[in-house]
Amino acid sequence: MTSNTNIHSQSLMIPSDTAGINLHVRNKRPQGMERSDAAHTIVMMHGATYSSTSLYDTRIEGYSFLDYLAAAGFNVYAVDVRGYGESTRPLEMGQPAADNPPLVRTETAIRDFGTAVEYAIRANDVEQVNIIGMSWGGTVTGAYTVRNASKVRKLGLIAPQWLSDLPIPLDAGGQLHAHRVVNASAARTRWIGAAPEEKRETLIPDGGFEAWLENTVASEPDKTLRAEQSFVASNGPIADVREYWSAGKPLYEPAEIEVPLLLVLGEWDIDVPPEAGMKYFKRAVKAPFKRLVTLSEATHMLVLEKNREQAFRELSVFIAAEVDR
Numbered sequence: 513m514t515s516n517t518n519i520h521s522q523s524l525m526i527p528s529d530t531a532g533i534n535l536h537v538r539n540k541r542p543q544g545m546e547r548s549d550a551a552h553t554i555v556m557m558h559g560a561t562y563s564s565t566s567l568y569d570t571r572i573e574g575y576s577f578l579d580y581l582a583a584a585g586f587n588v589y590a591v592d593v594r595g596y597g598e599s600t601r602p603l604e605m606g607q608p609a610a611d612n613p614p615l616v617r618t619e620t621a622i623r624d625f626g627t628a629v630e631y632a633i634r635a636n637d638v639e640q641v642n643i644i645g646m647s648w649g650g651t652v653t654g655a656y657t658v659r660n661a662s663k664v665r666k667l668g669l670i671a672p673q674w675l676s677d678l679p680i681p682l683d684a685g686g687q688l689h690a691h692r693v694v695n696a697s698a699a700r701t702r703w704i705g706a707a708p709e710e711k712r713e714t715l716i717p718d719g720g721f722e723a724w725l726e727n728t729v730a731s732e733p734d735k736t737l738r739a740e741q742s743f744v745a746s747n748g749p750i751a752d753v754r755e756y757w758s759a760g761k762p763l764y765e766p767a768e769i770e771v772p773l774l775l776v777l778g779e780w781d782i783d784v785p786p787e788a789g790m791k792y793f794k795r796a797v798k799a800p801f802k803r804l805v806t807l808s809e810a811t812h813m814l815v816l817e818k819n820r821e822q823a824f825r826e827l828s829v830f831i832a833a834e835v836d837r
Contacts, residue, residue, distance in 0.1 A: 536598035541587035548587035559647035560749035563597030564590035591628035609689035616746035655764040697741035778810035
């Protein structure tokens, strides 16, 4: 891919719809690009635990997902909703977790994501953007698209949440408080554990986990937690898993998606198994074009694994193609 020196990168802080809450947006685009047309404008949304910077802008083998898209000619905006990454944390995140109900529910995230979409639309003087969402971000972006189809050119989903009658790994059970502490350094065992034993040591490229770990905990303001390679995460998405996905009640209906859709799944994903992804795909009956890609030898964290460039390429080609709606 193109050298990182040919990519313009900036971190933006944009106001949310709540006083005192600002949203961090990482923007990458080719050097010299001031504005992009709708076909080359992308807004990205992260999952329930890790920020967009963690998932999409960790450089492994010299480049990140955002780098890849920018080198392909796209103007990309990756947003962190409130409480994630470098975005403003709700005051309750600094209070004892048991003092408040689960923070940052999906409806709040949809509003924050919508704020980022509006920013990208204004900044580029376009009427539509392309959207990429992963896991919980698939719920946020899917629901946003159903409600705002006129602003969405294409929708790319990576392992989006769907109904499950099996335990959903994100929910460890027990009483839910406002937030939880996540030990990122311990994530590797569960991460590679989704792969067959003989494939685990080669799943993540050399140095990739360490780069991701450093990038993930860097935004945690508590230096003690940071030293322990941990960070605070909101529990709102888990509350919504219990209320919707584990209860057999979709938070939104894929059948109401009316834009071109690409669904990317991982062969070894235990959070959103390929079978669940196929059920989601079959429900998207109104999409004028839809395609499903199952990435071989990939888990839920496929954007950071050895076969990640296959997913990047699929999404890039899908977005770049002409729209027929």
